[in-house]
Amino acid sequence: MTRVFSGVQPSGDMHIGNYLGAFRQWVEDQHSSDAFYCIVDLHALTVDTDPEMLRSRTVDAAINLLAVGLDPQICTIFVQSHVPEHAQLSWLLECMASMGELRRMTQFKEKGAGRESVRVGLFTYPVLMTADILLYDAERVPVGDDQRQHLELARNLAIRFNNRYGDTFVVPAPSVPRVAARVMDLQDPTQKMSKSSISPTGTVAILDSADQIEKKVRRAVTDPGKEVVYDPVNKPGISNLLDILAAVTGKSNSELATEYHSYAQLKSDVAEALIELLRPIQQRHAQLSADPGEVLAILARGAERAQSIAAVTLERAANAMGLLPPKLI
Numbered sequence: 124m125t126r127v128f129s130g131v132q133p134s135g136d137m138h139i140g141n142y143l144g145a146f147r148q149w150v151e152d153q154h155s156s157d158a159f160y161c162i163v164d165l166h167a168l169t170v171d172t173d174p175e176m177l178r179s180r181t182v183d184a185a186i187n188l189l190a191v192g193l194d195p196q197i198c199t200i201f202v203q204s205h206v207p208e209h210a211q212l213s214w215l216l217e218c219m220a221s222m223g224e225l226r227r228m229t230q231f232k233e234k235g236a237g238r239e240s241v242r243v244g245l246f247t248y249p250v251l252m253t254a255d256i257l258l259y260d261a262e263r264v265p266v267g268d269d270q271r272q273h274l275e276l277a278r279n280l281a282i283r284f285n286n287r288y289g290d291t292f293v294v295p296a297p298s299v300p301r302v303a304a305r306v307m308d309l310q311d312p313t314q315k316m317s318k319s320s321i322s323p324t325g326t327v328a329i330l331d332s333a334d335q336i337e338k339k340v341r342r343a344v345t346d347p348g349k350e351v352v353y354d355p356v357n358k359p360g361i362s363n364l365l366d367i368l369a370a371v372t373g374k375s376n377s378e379l380a381t382e383y384h385s386y387a388q389l390k391s392d393v394a395e396a397l398i399e400l401l402r403p404i405q406q407r408h409a410q411l412s413a414d415p416g417e418v419l420a421i422l423a424r425g426a427e428r429a430q431s432i433a434a435v436t437l438e439r440a441a442n443a444m445g446l447l448p449p450k451l452i
């Protein structure tokens with residue numbers, strides 16, 4: 124079975140970008156692959172976060188993953204910090220990465236821009252992400268388009284390590300969905316929809332009420348003119364709405380464009396499609412929230428399984444680099 128790994132940061136309310144760009148593929152992959160899904164809480168520390176909020180978001184991230192349809196009987200769901208091998212392998216890989224290649228990461232440039240002080244962790248984050256993936260010998264990494272560059276780094280580091288120390292890591296390949304690979308912000312369709320967006324009305328959260336969804340989509344920024352055409356360069360707002368509708372309905376974005384003669388009708392159908400898409404997920408979320416003990420038990424079992432694999436890979440990498448095994452002492 125192909126090994127698949129992917130992760131999500133507990134850095135805020137999960138949104139339709141996370142769902143359409145990543146989680147939906149995760150749910151599919153769990154049936155055909157040996158899939159590992161990680162709540163990457165160490166990554167969330169790269170920007171200042173309230174400790175209580177981080178804890179509750181971590182549990183909520185797990186509830187979200189279960190609510191969208193991940194089944195802990197057939198895939199492994201766990202929290203990154205519960206498996207210390209992630210941080211350990213990250214250090215070994217930091218000793219293989221160069222400042223120059225990390226400086227080129229666009230997400231670092233975007234998230235660090237305008238900050239007086241940037242945490243070292245924000246700079247080295249892509250190396251930790253590489254460790255996350257390589258620990259599980261993942262062949263495929265389903266991610267949204269924004270993660271392509273980090274995946275390229277993971278591939279480069281794996282290849283560099285294998286060339287220097289012998290075959291140690293599986294070289295992973297990205298798996299980016301054909302539609303909704305980059306869902307854009309409803310208020311600024313030149314930016315991707317993001318948990319940490321400064322405009323909460325630009326992001327449709329998985330748990331938004333029907334009323335909130337309807338309002339956010341109705342107020343979505345559109346483009347000059349009245350014609351509904353799929354043209355991401357000249358009509359980014361309308362094209363984003365068409366992309367979202369295409370991802371939900373399975374129709375093509377340009378085919379959908381021919382069906383609409385007004386922005387208002389398109390917006391109304393996008394809102395309705397999202398409300399219907401999210402309704403069952405929200406119902407499962409409410410049920411799961413009633414039993415957080417069961418969610419914690421699922422995470423504990425997941426971490427145990429994850430660690431049994433991660434420990435073997437870490438040992439292989441440490442040995443290859445010449446670290447003295449503790450058992451010999």
Ligand code: AQP
Nearest residue numbers: 131132134140144145266267304305306316317318319
């Ligand atoms: N707008 C998006 N469109 C498509 N896919 C997206 N993903 C995130 N935003 C979009 C994909 O969701 C998965 C989990 O993302 P993440 O939370 O680990 O990191 P992120 O990409 O940094 O997501 P956010 O929402 O932008 O979080 P913040 O604001 O905290 O940085 C990934 O596969 C990602 O590609």
